Amino acid sequence: MPTVTATRITTLSLSLLLTVLVTVGGCGKTVERIDSDETRDLSGRWNDTDSRLVAEEMVADALARPWLTDHRDETGDRPTVIVGEVRNLSHEHLNTRTFINDLQRELINSGRVEFVASAEQRESIREERADQDLHASPETRKAMGEELGADYMLLGSINTIIDREGREQVRFYQVDLEMISLADNRKVWLGQKKIKKYIEGAALRP
Amino acid sequence: MRHPWLTGRLVGLLALALFAGGCATHSDRFAPVEEALLAGHPDRALEAVDDALAGRRADAILFHLERGMLRRMTGDHRGSNADLERAKGLMEELGVTSVSETFGSLTVAEGVSSYVGAPHEQVLLHLVKAFNYLDLGQRDAARVEALQVDLRLQALAAEAEGSVYDADPFARYLSGILFEALGERSDALIAYRKAYRAYRRQEAAIGVQPPASLRAALLRLTDALGLDDEHAGYREAFGDLEWRTVAEQARRAHVIFITGEGLAPVKVENSLNVQDAQGKLHRIALPAYRSRPWRLTAAGVEAGGERAPAAVVADVDAIARTVLDERMGAITARALARAVAKNAAVDEAAEAHPLAGLAVNVAGFASERADLRSWRTLPARYRLAWLDLPPGTHDLTLSFGGREGRTLEEVDLRAGEYHFLIDHWIAPGTGSVGGMHDGHGAERPAAAGAR
Numbered sequence: 001m002p003t004v005t006a007t008r009i010t011t012l013s014l015s016l017l018l019t020v021l022v023t024v025g026g027c028g029k030t031v032e033r034i035d036s037d038e039t040r041d042l043s044g045r046w047n048d049t050d051s052r053l054v055a056e057e058m059v060a061d062a063l064a065r066p067w068l069t070d071h072r073d074e075t076g077d078r079p080t081v082i083v084g085e086v087r088n089l090s091h092e093h094l095n096t097r098t099f100i101n102d103l104q105r106e107l108i109n110s111g112r113v114e115f116v117a118s119a120e121q122r123e124s125i126r127e128e129r130a131d132q133d134l135h136a137s138p139e140t141r142k143a144m145g146e147e148l149g150a151d152y153m154l155l156g157s158i159n160t161i162i163d164r165e166g167r168e169q170v171r172f173y174q175v176d177l178e179m180i181s182l183a184d185n186r187k188v189w190l191g192q193k194k195i196k197k198y199i200e201g202a203a204l205r206p
Numbered sequence: 207m208r209h210p211w212l213t214g215r216l217v218g219l220l221a222l223a224l225f226a227g228g229c230a231t232h233s234d235r236f237a238p239v240e241e242a243l244l245a246g247h248p249d250r251a252l253e254a255v256d257d258a259l260a261g262r263r264a265d266a267i268l269f270h271l272e273r274g275m276l277r278r279m280t281g282d283h284r285g286s287n288a289d290l291e292r293a294k295g296l297m298e299e300l301g302v303t304s305v306s307e308t309f310g311s312l313t314v315a316e317g318v319s320s321y322v323g324a325p326h327e328q329v330l331l332h333l334v335k336a337f338n339y340l341d342l343g344q345r346d347a348a349r350v351e352a353l354q355v356d357l358r359l360q361a362l363a364a365e366a367e368g369s370v371y372d373a374d375p376f377a378r379y380l381s382g383i384l385f386e387a388l389g390e391r392s393d394a395l396i397a398y399r400k401a402y403r404a405y406r407r408q409e410a411a412i413g414v415q416p417p418a419s420l421r422a423a424l425l426r427l428t429d430a431l432g433l434d435d436e437h438a439g440y441r442e443a444f445g446d447l448e449w450r451t452v453a454e455q456a457r458r459a460h461v462i463f464i465t466g467e468g469l470a471p472v473k474v475e476n477s478l479n480v481q482d483a484q485g486k487l488h489r490i491a492l493p494a495y496r497s498r499p500w501r502l503t504a505a506g507v508e509a510g511g512e513r514a515p516a517a518v519v520a521d522v523d524a525i526a527r528t529v530l531d532e533r534m535g536a537i538t539a540r541a542l543a544r545a546v547a548k549n550a551a552v553d554e555a556a557e558a559h560p561l562a563g564l565a566v567n568v569a570g571f572a573s574e575r576a577d578l579r580s581w582r583t584l585p586a587r588y589r590l591a592w593l594d595l596p597p598g599t600h601d602l603t604l605s606f607g608g609r610e611g612r613t614l615e616e617v618d619l620r621a622g623e624y625h626f627l628i629d630h631w632i633a634p635g636t637g638s639v640g641g642m643h644d645g646h647g648a649e650r651p652a653a654a655g656a657r
Binding site for chain 1: 291299300302303304305306346347349350353354357360361
């Protein structure tokens with residue numbers, strides 16, 4: 001009697017397994033377009049929303065601090081800023097380039113600071129100017145040695161602390177930015193933004 | 207006179223022969239990959255791995271692990287990292303217990319489950335990625351892998367309670383070197399300490415001792431950070447080991463030569479086949495590791511009359527065997543559970559029709575195969591040499607076993623700079639296929655017998 005019960009359970013279970021396998025195998029991929037401002041957290045890792053929100057908040061903080069007015073009072077001009085390296089010291093291979101672009105966009109669009117091209121961009125611009133020296137008409141040619149030098153460099157880092165226990169984890173992100181005067185290495189602004197996320201993983205999959 | 211028992215047996219054996227012919231094992235599928243690799247053609251091996259593993263859902267992680275390693279060997283470091291990152295993502299996704307796969311592994315065969323990688327393979331994935339980033343000159347990205355491997359090792363320590371492999375000393379040691387190269391001495395010392403303790407703890411079972419360069423690093427950093435008691439303890443333990451202070455070290459350039467050696471062991475099947483008095487076939491198939499024979503007697507790096515021997519820092523072969531041995535109890539229990547389930551299914555089918563019972567028995571017998579999957583392109587061992595040189599231009603000669611080698615000509619080394627050279631010597635005749643094809647200056651073969 002127990003043997004019969006066992007065999008029925010086995011048959012039933014094998015049927016169930018086949019059903020599950022067929023069901024899982026039949027799942028297709030769907031694509032849906034969503035607004036670029038819409039927040040959708042999938043993995044819990046650093047994403048485009050984090051990058052954008054942190055850049056907005058930190059730039060707003062930077063523009064509200066006295067270094068900006070101090071510079072205007074001293075020189076009568078808007079300060080010129082260059083974004084240097086933002087080091088990724090986190091646990092993730094996150095794209096610091098998009099974060100730097102978000103920072104630049106916010107700073108430029110504020111209209112309160114001038115912005116100059118990065119070292120990499122300057123090289124290609126200089127190549128273009130050298131090319132213009134040979135090939136462009138004198139009226140349209142742009143001269144060498146007329147570049148705008150930056151007053152400040154924005155440097156930073158993204159750090160993480162991850163606390164994990166089984167399926168649960170808390171991811172803590174800390175973004176630190178510093179505005180440093182290129183004339184005398186003074187740190188004129190320090191900004192910090194923290195993000196904390198709680199993630200609970202699945203216990204089972206089909 | 208009818209002999210249904212005999213007839214059933216005959217039909218069963220015939221069906222078994224037919225069925226078994228169509229059931230290629232993982233080893234069979236992987237043979238062309240290994241053949242191409244041993245011939246010194248990782249590019250062809252890469253093509254062969256597509257034929258062997260592509261499209262097999264349960265082998266998706268293994269497919270990306272093998273591709274990742276082979277693409278590294280071809281010098282495609284970015285492509286290698288893309289594959290390894292994909293494998294990492296799938297490990298997270300598929301590491302969660304699957305209801306259907308667990309059921310399948312208890313009733314059909316071990317190999318129906320998605321392969322998620324042995325614990326040491328999950329750790330080494332991060333190291334191979336870090337090697338790629340170092341070759342690409344992206345040290346912060348290599349540092350990300352060091353942080354991720356720390357998380358993996360924390361999880362391993364929690365999951366592997368009672369296991370010999372509850373930490374990976376080489377992963378810790380490499381993390382320490384990365385932190386030190388980035389100027390993070392405190393983090394480096396923490397990693398070195400963990401490496402040293404893990405080496406000592408696993409020494410008896412795995413057979414790898416803490417390398418001299420690690421012991422020197424512990425003396426150097428405990429001295430620099432003013433940890434006098436700890437420093438005195440290490441001095442007493444390490445005897446007259448030569449080491450340089452951080453200040454002396456800063457005046458020299460550091461060449462870190464890491465090489466894989468041979469190939470990781472392969473799994474083979476040990477099976478027990480029996481036929482009971484009713485003519486039913488039963489089979490228990492279990493995996494066991496078989497080592498590949500290629501080993502180096504020595505390796506090292508030499509420049510300007512100075513030489514550093516490459517000590518064994520990780521014995522992947524020994525770790526793989528140890529991990530499998532520890533898991534054999536659970537694997538055997540699942541094999542027995544399958545035997546019981548399959549026997550019950552045969553009895554039920556036979557009640558409906560004797561031929562149905564025979565068919566189910568043959569199918570169950572033929573499907574009972576050991577899971578022979580493992581990351582086969584990993585090396586059997588890793589060696590590491592640390593050579594401090596005066597700043598300047600050097601010809602760096604890497605030697606493998608005293609007969610084979612290569613020289614990187616006119617490498618500019620600056621004081622305080624860390625120069626990583628990462629290679630993989632596979633077998634005599636095959637030589638090294640470490641993917642060091644760019645970014646390391648011109649190469650020429652080393653003189654025969656160069657050491």
